[in-house]
Amino acid sequence: MADARKTKNSTQEHEQAHEHEHELDAERNVEREARRRTALAQIRQYPDPVLRMRAREVEVFDEALARQAARMIALMHDASGVGLAANQFGSLLRMFTIELGDESARAIINPRITPLGDELETDEEGCLSLPGVLVPVERAVSVRLEGQGVDGRELTLELDGLPARAVQHEVDHLDGVLTINRTTPEARREALAVLRPRVVLAGSR
Numbered sequence: 001m002a003d004a005r006k007t008k009n010s011t012q013e014h015e016q017a018h019e020h021e022h023e024l025d026a027e028r029n030v031e032r033e034a035r036r037r038t039a040l041a042q043i044r045q046y047p048d049p050v051l052r053m054r055a056r057e058v059e060v061f062d063e064a065l066a067r068q069a070a071r072m073i074a075l076m077h078d079a080s081g082v083g084l085a086a087n088q089f090g091s092l093l094r095m096f097t098i099e100l101g102d103e104s105a106r107a108i109i110n111p112r113i114t115p116l117g118d119e120l121e122t123d124e125e126g127c128l129s130l131p132g133v134l135v136p137v138e139r140a141v142s143v144r145l146e147g148q149g150v151d152g153r154e155l156t157l158e159l160d161g162l163p164a165r166a167v168q169h170e171v172d173h174l175d176g177v178l179t180i181n182r183t184t185p186e187a188r189r190e191a192l193a194v195l196r197p198r199v200v201l202a203g204s205r
């Protein structure tokens with residue numbers, strides 16, 4: 001009996017501790033979601049015209065550029081994104097930030113992409129500027145990415161799979177190209193049906 005009660009008590013304690021953990025988790029999730037929404041509100045959304053513009057080459061590698069890169073990386077993290085192009089930040093400098101596997105996030109300036117091989121793959125892509133839209137996009141499976149770091153140093157990376165897809169997506173942004181311009185006509189139609197009501201609401205203000 002005493003033993004049973006003891007077990008019961010420790011079970012209760014355990015459950016209470018567990019409940020507390022759940023509450024903490026829920027709190028953390030609410031906090032993360034709030035941060036994500038705040039970040040999304042700072043990211044340019046379709047049909048903002050800056051998303052259709054071509055970003056220009058970066059020539060000056062100064063403190064301001066490094067600061068912008070740091071702010072873009074923070075915004076990308078808060079928005080739970082893996083990549084963010086300058087256009088989405090309201091800037092027309094040729095740069096994007098990216099999460100490349102286990103490496104920490106970095107900024108790539110004046111990027112150039114060369115497909116390695118002919119292999120193409122179609123997969124669904126989302127975009128922080130097109131919330132609620134996932135469309136199939138065909139991309140090269142392997143690419144060489146050349147560009148510069150925030151310090152102006154040249155860099156070359158060979159990428160496959162998801163990171164390769166992500167950098168192609170970001171360079172598209174710098175050329176004013178969105179996933180809905182690269183997808184099938186049906187997927188584009190469906191995406192626009194999701195996006196249009198928001199456009200009408202924005203336009204009526």
Ligand SMILES: [Zn+2]
Pocket residue numbers: 126127128129169173
């Ligand atoms: Zn995007």
